[in-house]
Amino acid sequence: MIETPYLLFLGDAPDMLAAKVAIGIRDWRPDHAVGQLSLPGCGADLGLTEMTLAEAKAAGAKTLVIGVANRGGVISAAWKEVLIQALEMGYDLASGLHNLLRDEGDLVAAAQTHGGTLHDVRVPTVGYPIANGVKRSGKRCLAVGTDCSVGKMYTALAMDAEMQKRGMKSTFRATGQTGILITGHGVPLDAVIADFMAGSIEYLTPDNDPDHWDLIEGQGSLFHVSYSGVTMALVHGGQPDALILCHEPTRDHMRGLPGYSLPSLEQLRDTALGLAQVGNPDCKVVGISVNTQHLGEDEAVAYLAEVEAQMGLPAVDPYRHGAGRLVDALDAV
Amino acid sequence: MIETPYLLFLGDAPDMLAAKVAIGIRDWRPDHAVGQLSLPGCGADLGLTEMTLAEAKAAGAKTLVIGVANRGGVISAAWKEVLIQALEMGYDLASGLHNLLRDEGDLVAAAQTHGGTLHDVRVPTVGYPIANGVKRSGKRCLAVGTDCSVGKMYTALAMDAEMQKRGMKSTFRATGQTGILITGHGVPLDAVIADFMAGSIEYLTPDNDPDHWDLIEGQGSLFHVSYSGVTMALVHGGQPDALILCHEPTRDHMRGLPGYSLPSLEQLRDTALGLAQVGNPDCKVVGISVNTQHLGEDEAVAYLAEVEAQMGLPAVDPYRHGAGRLVDALDAV
Numbered sequence: 001m002i003e004t005p006y007l008l009f010l011g012d013a014p015d016m017l018a019a020k021v022a023i024g025i026r027d028w029r030p031d032h033a034v035g036q037l038s039l040p041g042c043g044a045d046l047g048l049t050e051m052t053l054a055e056a057k058a059a060g061a062k063t064l065v066i067g068v069a070n071r072g073g074v075i076s077a078a079w080k081e082v083l084i085q086a087l088e089m090g091y092d093l094a095s096g097l098h099n100l101l102r103d104e105g106d107l108v109a110a111a112q113t114h115g116g117t118l119h120d121v122r123v124p125t126v127g128y129p130i131a132n133g134v135k136r137s138g139k140r141c142l143a144v145g146t147d148c149s150v151g152k153m154y155t156a157l158a159m160d161a162e163m164q165k166r167g168m169k170s171t172f173r174a175t176g177q178t179g180i181l182i183t184g185h186g187v188p189l190d191a192v193i194a195d196f197m198a199g200s201i202e203y204l205t206p207d208n209d210p211d212h213w214d215l216i217e218g219q220g221s222l223f224h225v226s227y228s229g230v231t232m233a234l235v236h237g238g239q240p241d242a243l244i245l246c247h248e249p250t251r252d253h254m255r256g257l258p259g260y261s262l263p264s265l266e267q268l269r270d271t272a273l274g275l276a277q278v279g280n281p282d283c284k285v286v287g288i289s290v291n292t293q294h295l296g297e298d299e300a301v302a303y304l305a306e307v308e309a310q311m312g313l314p315a316v317d318p319y320r321h322g323a324g325r326l327v328d329a330l331d332a333v
Numbered sequence: 334m335i336e337t338p339y340l341l342f343l344g345d346a347p348d349m350l351a352a353k354v355a356i357g358i359r360d361w362r363p364d365h366a367v368g369q370l371s372l373p374g375c376g377a378d379l380g381l382t383e384m385t386l387a388e389a390k391a392a393g394a395k396t397l398v399i400g401v402a403n404r405g406g407v408i409s410a411a412w413k414e415v416l417i418q419a420l421e422m423g424y425d426l427a428s429g430l431h432n433l434l435r436d437e438g439d440l441v442a443a444a445q446t447h448g449g450t451l452h453d454v455r456v457p458t459v460g461y462p463i464a465n466g467v468k469r470s471g472k473r474c475l476a477v478g479t480d481c482s483v484g485k486m487y488t489a490l491a492m493d494a495e496m497q498k499r500g501m502k503s504t505f506r507a508t509g510q511t512g513i514l515i516t517g518h519g520v521p522l523d524a525v526i527a528d529f530m531a532g533s534i535e536y537l538t539p540d541n542d543p544d545h546w547d548l549i550e551g552q553g554s555l556f557h558v559s560y561s562g563v564t565m566a567l568v569h570g571g572q573p574d575a576l577i578l579c580h581e582p583t584r585d586h587m588r589g590l591p592g593y594s595l596p597s598l599e600q601l602r603d604t605a606l607g608l609a610q611v612g613n614p615d616c617k618v619v620g621i622s623v624n625t626q627h628l629g630e631d632e633a634v635a636y637l638a639e640v641e642a643q644m645g646l647p648a649v650d651p652y653r654h655g656a657g658r659l660v661d662a663l664d665a666v
Contacts, residue, residue: 132589133593194525194566198561225569228569229563237558279558
């Protein structure tokens, strides 16, 4: 397990979206983060106290968590200096990047010299099976998005928190580095070998009590040409009983794909449901989760009402207004 | 490159479907296969001369090719004896199994002792990029199936052969071990890391002449819950201009998934086309390739006529009757 509390490293993140990992830890395990550390040019700010390595160390931080996800996941030279200094000061490092800490000779050397541990949470540590498609007991909910990074993990975490509060049986199932850093376990799906993707999700969401819900963290989007295969493995390996549609209404193109427009919520509903019913004919779309962070309160409320009327399903921003109505919808399945 | 000619090892293949690799080599590069080698209980027969290792060696065989694909890809103890004996006799080994030759200590030791080479064609040897979705020049055709192992590779190989005969510009693009063993290059897609699947297909099918066609080998099925994520990466990474629907009409359930029925050709058409048009809005379904190996000639002809009328698209068995009409349809795109 990764030692807490953390100092969250934001590096030179170009924007807040790139700091998804750090934001997730701040929001869902605030007690685990003593502060943030940015480099010059950083476009992300978590609102935590900005600290040097020494200040955070004095505040009790044990692990420097790389809280920023780069496309392609490269550990830059600018980052290296800080990471090595952290190891020299007795920190452990934790990362969900593709470019593994353990593949960097200077980090490995510094870790060995100073007795630090390098945690690469992206690396699968299990030999996953090939999916067998056998129906499992218990219930599963999957968040699917019109695009990447629209709030699928938040939605699942918020629903899980609400269900715990109500005394319902639920488990958040992490499928990405942030979720794994938050909960301490899960499947790093985007690093799994293609043939075993769906099987890894079957493994992650095994037979359970009939009234237990797995809240499965979504990845990518069926409409994002770079990552749609990963999403598909979740839709089929997860065998969901319920889908939540996730959307961010201010995007003008798919993330990282200029020229690709977002699908409508109707397109997402029809495509995702049709594919999910291959694995579970009883699957239903039960609600819509909208990430309204770029809208004002009145605008957000109006937009949610409009979507709710248009789709005939509860439409909420679980971060802004709570996940209660999504859990109500799930409870009715 | 793998040294030819081959002796094709069938092991204890339960049926002909399990011997897909060997069948592909026999049909598309018959000059490369001097014979076949079966173990007791083998349910596959290629119709090649059954040979011992010594007989094939005398006939000039240089490489023992594992021509059988097991679910999960395990190298059994029964196979080991033959493989080690082959290395002792001076053979190289070539395999597309998940369970790598290079991970078997006794095979590695025998190869080193006797100067043999272990070819694991399933292992990616390229650091593939993440897909960027940028439109590429040239044209691409992808075969998609109602199920796994319905003839997608055959269809692409037959169309490529017909196009070569007509003097058209075309390239068969292998995405699986059989295709790679046949052509000597390609992407072992089911062994690629999830995040890089679509990017590996972009890499495999780069910019080309405007009148050049890539015939992309399909994998899995959008309706097969074990492998649908792999198929999705082909549909989006391949950016196809044309889809060929592939079907085997005598299956009573999805391969390896009892209880899962096959989709109709209409369902496959609508699902695959809708998803393909996310990456290429001009994509069209141009024809249907039916694997009629389990039907008599009259029955096959009648079935093809029925499908053609039902779907309003040319429906042929390229193995039985040639790929001419599918190429005509492609040429009209």
